[in-house]
Amino acid sequence: MVERSGLQVFDQLAEFVEQKALPGTGLDPETFWNGLAEILEKFVPENQALLAKRDELQRQLDEWHTAHPGPVTDMAAYRDFLAEIGYLLPEPAPFSISTANVDPEIATMAGPQLVVPALNERFVLNAANARWGSLYDAFYGTDALDAPAARPGGYDKARGAAVIARVRAFLDATIPGWERAISGDEHPALAGRKDGGVLFRHNGLHIEIVIDPQSPVGRTDPLGIADVILESALTTIVDLEDSVAVVDGEDLVHGYSNWLGLMRGELTATFEKAGQTRERKLAEDRHWTAPDGTGFTLPGRSVLFVRNVGHLMTTPAVRLPDDKEAPLGLLDAVLTSLCAVHDLKQLGRLRNSRAGSIYIVKPKQHGPEEVAFSNRLFDAVEDLLSLERNTIKMGLMDEERRTSANLAACIAAARGRVVFINTGFLDRTGDEMHTAMQAGPMIRKAAMKGSDWLQAYEDRNVRIGLACGLSGKAQIGKGMWAAPDMMAAMLEQKIAHPRSGANTAWVPSPTAATLHAMHYHDVDVFEIQKRLADEAAPDLSRLLTIPVAEPGRNWSDEEVREELENNCQGILGYVVRWIDQGIGCSKVPDIHDVGQMEDRATLRISSQHIANWLHHGVCTREQVEDAFARMAAKVDAQNAGDPSYRKLSPDGPAWQAAHALIFEGISQPSGYTEPLLHAFRLKVKAQA
Numbered sequence: 246m247v248e249r250s251g252l253q254v255f256d257q258l259a260e261f262v263e264q265k266a267l268p269g270t271g272l273d274p275e276t277f278w279n280g281l282a283e284i285l286e287k288f289v290p291e292n293q294a295l296l297a298k299r300d301e302l303q304r305q306l307d308e309w310h311t312a313h314p315g316p317v318t319d320m321a322a323y324r325d326f327l328a329e330i331g332y333l334l335p336e337p338a339p340f341s342i343s344t345a346n347v348d349p350e351i352a353t354m355a356g357p358q359l360v361v362p363a364l365n366e367r368f369v370l371n372a373a374n375a376r377w378g379s380l381y382d383a384f385y386g387t388d389a390l391d392a393p394a395a396r397p398g399g400y401d402k403a404r405g406a407a408v409i410a411r412v413r414a415f416l417d418a419t420i421p422g423w424e425r426a427i428s429g430d431e432h433p434a435l436a437g438r439k440d441g442g443v444l445f446r447h448n449g450l451h452i453e454i455v456i457d458p459q460s461p462v463g464r465t466d467p468l469g470i471a472d473v474i475l476e477s478a479l480t481t482i483v484d485l486e487d488s489v490a491v492v493d494g495e496d497l498v499h500g501y502s503n504w505l506g507l508m509r510g511e512l513t514a515t516f517e518k519a520g521q522t523r524e525r526k527l528a529e530d531r532h533w534t535a536p537d538g539t540g541f542t543l544p545g546r547s548v549l550f551v552r553n554v555g556h557l558m559t560t561p562a563v564r565l566p567d568d569k570e571a572p573l574g575l576l577d578a579v580l581t582s583l584c585a586v587h588d589l590k591q592l593g594r595l596r597n598s599r600a601g602s603i604y605i606v607k608p609k610q611h612g613p614e615e616v617a618f619s620n621r622l623f624d625a626v627e628d629l630l631s632l633e634r635n636t637i638k639m640g641l642m643d644e645e646r647r648t649s650a651n652l653a654a655c656i657a658a659a660r661g662r663v664v665f666i667n668t669g670f671l672d673r674t675g676d677e678m679h680t681a682m683q684a685g686p687m688i689r690k691a692a693m694k695g696s697d698w699l700q701a702y703e704d705r706n707v708r709i710g711l712a713c714g715l716s717g718k719a720q721i722g723k724g725m726w727a728a729p730d731m732m733a734a735m736l737e738q739k740i741a742h743p744r745s746g747a748n749t750a751w752v753p754s755p756t757a758a759t760l761h762a763m764h765y766h767d768v769d770v771f772e773i774q775k776r777l778a779d780e781a782a783p784d785l786s787r788l789l790t791i792p793v794a795e796p797g798r799n800w801s802d803e804e805v806r807e808e809l810e811n812n813c814q815g816i817l818g819y820v821v822r823w824i825d826q827g828i829g830c831s832k833v834p835d836i837h838d839v840g841q842m843e844d845r846a847t848l849r850i851s852s853q854h855i856a857n858w859l860h861h862g863v864c865t866r867e868q869v870e871d872a873f874a875r876m877a878a879k880v881d882a883q884n885a886g887d888p889s890y891r892k893l894s895p896d897g898p899a900w901q902a903a904h905a906l907i908f909e910g911i912s913q914p915s916g917y918t919e920p921l922l923h924a925f926r927l928k929v930k931a932q933a
């Protein structure tokens with residue numbers, strides 16, 4: 246550690262700031278470190294007070310539910326209680342957000358939002374470039390195509406023909422008469438031409454038809470079409486939160502360096518694929534000629550957000566004058582904004598925000614006071630970096646119950662900055678269970694998705710977002726498709742997101758982004774938003790209905806075993822890679838052998854669910870221990886092909902972390918998994 250303005254700073258972080266992040270920004274190191282120290286001095290006590298308030302509210306909720314076990318029978322009394330303790334706050338007077346200088350990808354376009362772990366350069370670059378994706382590849386390589394699987398050993402012509410037919414059906418439905426434009430005629434949706442390409446625009450999104458009669462695919466096509474490229478991930482969230490394992494200064498420097506590399510357009514990655522060394526870099530913009538002969542350029546990359554952490558965690562990378570760790574959310578706000586100044590000042594090779602904004606996703610905030618705190622923090626960061634007020638925008642995750650219940654007031658608290666409200670239903674489900682932990686045993690995990698509170702939460706988010714004037718200014722976003730290999734099911738189900746009035750929704754991969762983009766051609770979201778604008782939001786009482794099982798509900802031994810095994814498998818499969826290898830997002834098979842995207846939010850659900858059933862006697866400690874041991878063996882077998890995998894064992898840190906997440910689950914703040922994951926990962930790193 247080195248001393249800077251009374252703070253102890255991890256030496257590589259100080260070096261990164263002074264040698265990489267500050268040069269070119271106009272800020273000298275002394276001003277920067279003094280400014281950081283001032284921000285910490287001012288905001289740390291407030292941050293601590295907000296966390297103490299969470300604990301106090303939870304204590305009061307626990308007491309109330311212990312006194313009133315089971316489902317809420319007197320909703321009026323429950324709502325009075327929530328208002329009395331300051332959990333429910335008064336609704337603000339009607340208002341509209343005033344967010345300005347927002348890129349069209351966020352404000353006026355509707356399309357997929359990709360999320361990517363910030364520490365994986367290969368994936369990060371792929372995500373930034375996922376603005377454009379091959380629809381042929383997306384169908385050829387996934388189960389989204391209803392045709393026999395590709396025969397191994399090169400291009401399977403029969404499957405290729407099925408892909409071409411499927412994409413033709415999409416083109417016919419989306420831009421009827423498109424063939425006219427291929428042969429050189431006019432078409433109302435024609436947007437541009439270039440050598441070997443014809444461009445259409447529909448519902449604000451582009452579709453490129455690639456013509457190359459000499460290519461292996463084009464040769465099989467009478468029109469010589471080699472590919473159809475869809476404008477796909479309009480925006481991408483570069484995640485420093487729930488999909489990464491960032492526990493110390495070394496990890497932080499890695500994450501911030503990648504973000505800086507993106508903000509300068511200079512990040513690259515070299516990796517092995519199919520026995521070959523590949524280089525990946527950020528894609529260039531794309532040049533076209535409009536039908537009237539004028540040239541124009543389309544962005545080659547997704548507009549990038551960065552997800553900071555929430556208010557809970559601290560970091561050993563910066564110690565305060567009293568030797569305590571600094572809150573990581575405060576450091577993230579300053580450092581990720583500093584890196585983004587390179588974009589605003591165009592210090593690098595490529596641009597991210599053409600509108601001149603910095604896009605920060607702020608997760609896991611509990612209620613309007615916490616949002617107001619972030620808003621003031623962003624003010625302070627802007628002052629330090631000499632940025633105009635409200636340059637830093639806020640993507641507001643609606644993923645904690647206290648935020649959903651006071652959503653309009655939360656939006657009001659950052660009304661000049663809000664660029665999205667997104668229903669992070671995974672964290673939200675975890676918080677639902679933890680908040681009402683003492684009320685009784687929760688319904689099964691899979692049943693949560695169909696529960697009424699969740700439907701009310703999703704609908705209220707859209708209605709409240711529209712009432713607060715988000716349409717045309719900001720995104721109303723929906724959550725993650727967490728089954729990365731189930732693309733047929735996604736194609737069938739995720740159209741519900743645009744249909745519900747959301748102008749974006751999360752996808753786990755570039756392929757999923759391209760397939761989900763088709764939904765925004767099928768649905769004109771802004772028309773739907775107009776139609777929904779006058780509809781009242783579902784009643785708050787529905788949102789506040791707790792998903793506890795009916796009193797006297799008994800699950801069979803088989804059901805209990807299945808529930809425990811499924812949750813243990815997800816927990817162990819995710820935690821072992823997090824703790825031993827520092828991998829923050831994994832695809833882990835569930836009990837039906839379907840690969841599920843697991844991150845800290847899904848871990849929060851699984852661990853809180855077991856903790857809840859154990860607490861209420863639905864299962865015994867022995868049953869949980871048995872399921873845990875059986876699933877540990879299964880997870881070992883699933884990872885047998887990974888040479889860097891270390892088997893789970895009761896005296897190993899991964900086993901112990903997973904065990905603690907369950908058996909100490911109830912005492913974890915808001916049921917979060919970060920404190921235990923960080924503690925065990927730090928032990929592993931210290932041993933190494």
Ligand SMILES: CC(=O)SCCNC(=O)CCNC(=O)[C@H](O)C(C)(C)COP(=O)(O)OP(=O)(O)OC[C@H]1O[C@@H](n2cnc3c(N)ncnc32)[C@H](O)[C@@H]1OP(=O)(O)O
Pocket residue numbers: 359360361362367368369371372484487488518669671672725729753754755830831832841842843844846847
């Ligand atoms: C509740 C929440 O907070 S959700 C938000 C957090 N979740 C996420 O960020 C999910 C991000 N997704 C991922 O990390 C991954 O897709 C996983 C872990 C789910 C699956 O990863 P894998 O099993 O390695 O994927 P798979 O083998 O199917 O595909 C790998 C290929 O897809 C690409 N890919 C997969 N996911 C992504 C992504 N999110 N962004 C960019 N590229 C991706 C990889 O670059 C790779 O292609 P390449 O070989 O050309 O580099």
Ligand SMILES: O=CC(=O)O
Pocket residue numbers: 487642644668669670671672673724725846
């Ligand atoms: O962050 C997303 C979630 O679902 O949680």
Ligand SMILES: [Mg+2]
Pocket residue numbers: 487608642644669671672846
């Ligand atoms: Mg979340």
